[in-house]
Amino acid sequence: xxxxxxxxxxxxxxxxxxxxxxxxxxxxxxxxxxxxxxxxxxxxxxxxxxxxxxxxxxxxxxxxxxxxxxxxxxxxxxxxxxxxxxxxxxxxxxxxxxxxxxxxxxxxxxxxxxxxxxxxxxxxxxxxxxxxxxxxxxxxxxxxxxxxxxxxxxxxxxxxxxxxxxxxxxxxxxxxxxxxxxxxxxxxxxxxxxxxxxxxxxxxxxxxxxxxxxxxxxxxxxxxxxxxxxxxxxxxxxxxxxxxxxxxxxxxxxxxxxxxxxxxxx
Ligand code: BTN
Numbered sequence: 001x002x003x004x005x006x007x008x009x010x011x012x013x014x015x016x017x018x019x020x021x022x023x024x025x026x027x028x029x030x031x032x033x034x035x036x037x038x039x040x041x042x043x044x045x046x047x048x049x050x051x052x053x054x055x056x057x058x059x060x061x062x063x064x065x066x067x068x069x070x071x072x073x074x075x076x077x078x079x080x081x082x083x084x085x086x087x088x089x090x091x092x093x094x095x096x097x098x099x100x101x102x103x104x105x106x107x108x109x110x111x112x113x114x115x116x117x118x119x120x121x122x123x124x125x126x127x128x129x130x131x132x133x134x135x136x137x138x139x140x141x142x143x144x145x146x147x148x149x150x151x152x153x154x155x156x157x158x159x160x161x162x163x164x165x166x167x168x169x170x171x172x173x174x175x176x177x178x179x180x181x182x183x184x185x186x187x188x189x190x191x192x193x194x195x196x197x198x199x200x201x202x203x204x205x206x207x208x209x210x211x212x213x214x215x216x217x218x219x220x221x222x223x224x225x226x227x228x229x230x231x232x233x234x235x236x237x238x239x240x241x242x243x244x245x246x247x248x249x250x251x252x253x254x255x256x257x258x259x260x261x262x263x264x265x266x
Contacts, residue, residue, distance in 0.1 A: 002048060008166040013042040014072050014177040021045065025052040027071035028127055028141040035073050035129075035137050042177075043073040046169065053143065054125055056112060057242060061123070066148030066156075068122075068168055071141040072176055076184055079135040081128070085222030085241060086188050087180070088112050088126045091140050093191050094179025095124070096198040098171045104160060107200040109248065110224055111241045114144065115200055118248050119155035121145055140180070142172055153248065188220050201246050208244055211237060 002020035009015055017039075024030050027045040029052070034043055047069045053061030063069050079086070092108050099106045099114070107115040114122040122144035129137045145156035146168055157163055182191055196202055196217050204215050206226065213228035216236075223238040 002046060005046065005166055005169060009170045009173070011170075011173065012177050014173045014180075015044045016042045017044070019043070019045045021047040023047060023049050023051070026050050026054050026141075027069050028054055028125060028139045031071040031073045031139040031141075032127070035139070039073055041074045044173065045071045054127075054141065055123060055143075056125055061125075061143050063143065064148045066146060068142070068144040068146050068165070068172065070143075070169065070172060071139050072173070072180075074138050074140065074180055074184075076135050076138065079184070081130050081133055081135060082221065083188075084126065084128045084135060084138070085111065086183055086220070087128070087135070087138055087140060088124050088241075089195055089218070089222045090179035090183035090188070090191055091124050091126065091142070091176055092179070093195040093198070094175035094177070094182075095122075095142065095172060096175075097178065097194070098175030100198075102163075102167075102171055104157070104163075106198070108195065108198040109200050109246055110218060111222055115248065116155050116157075118200075119153055120150075120248070121155050121157070140176060142176065144168065144172065192218060192220055200248070204246075206244075206246070208237070208239065213237070 005020055006018045024047045027047050030045045049065045050063035050069050053063035055061040088111055092112055096106050096108050109115050112124040113120055125141040127139045128135045145154055148156060150156050201215050211228050211232060212230045213226045216227045217225045219225060219238055223240055226237045228235055228237060
């Protein structure tokens with residue numbers, strides 16, 4: 001499946017060079033190893049399966065053959081450490097845009113989940129290396145359920161039988177590159193409103209730490225904006241990723257799921 005992938009893709013900056021592996025521990029890890037050897041922005045690693053796929057919050061990402069497991073190395077021009085979450089936001093927006101343009105009606109579950117028909121289609125894990133307060137290098141890792149089997153809360157792309165693996169790879173690389181390029185050029189303020197257009201929980205009522213309110217958006221830093229109407233404190237609360245887990249329906253609950261676990265549709 002991966003033998004001729006490089007030739008089949010019309011690549012931009014991302015995907016050059018393209019490292020295709022049958023099996024590895026984690027494509028994010030391989031991308032970091034390549035970074036240590038001098039690899040530069042756009043270097044991409046794809047594997048047919050992983051035995052130590054990394055997910056958000058220390059979880060494991062199940063990585064059976066049939067899924068897309070891809071990581072891209074980037075070296076931002078001038079992103080501060082505080083902007084790390086923007087890399088994920090921009091990547092999520094780019095992926096959602098590229099998949100939607102192809103006719104796959106994905107939504108986003110804040111901050112980093114790709115949703116299809118209310119179920120988890122994929123996720124993004126961004127890892128960064130800092131130098132003097134700036135993001136020196138980052139690896140943006142994407143896992144998407146293509147033909148692999150998924151748990152109850154997950155979904156794959158079987159409903160799109162004409163979608164070849166190479167086409168999905170091209171869509172993902174295009175989306176990631178567009179998101180990253182906008183961000184690197186300082187266009188985060190243009191990305192946020194479009195990200196909100198994909199946000200499944202926009203307008204949802206949630207409860208969090210004794211407060212109650214409505215999700216009104218996401219800040220440019222990638223925090224969730226909660227407009228409270230309970231008069232118990234400040235009108236707006238901004239929640240950092242990891243402080244709350246939103247349900248697929250948009251409901252909120254305190255984040256109790258940060259312990260390592262297996263993740264592919266949760
Ligand atoms: C999530 O938990 O939702 C994010 C999952 C990201 C998984 C991908 S698979 C390719 C890349 N390599 C990894 O080890 N993790 C990411």
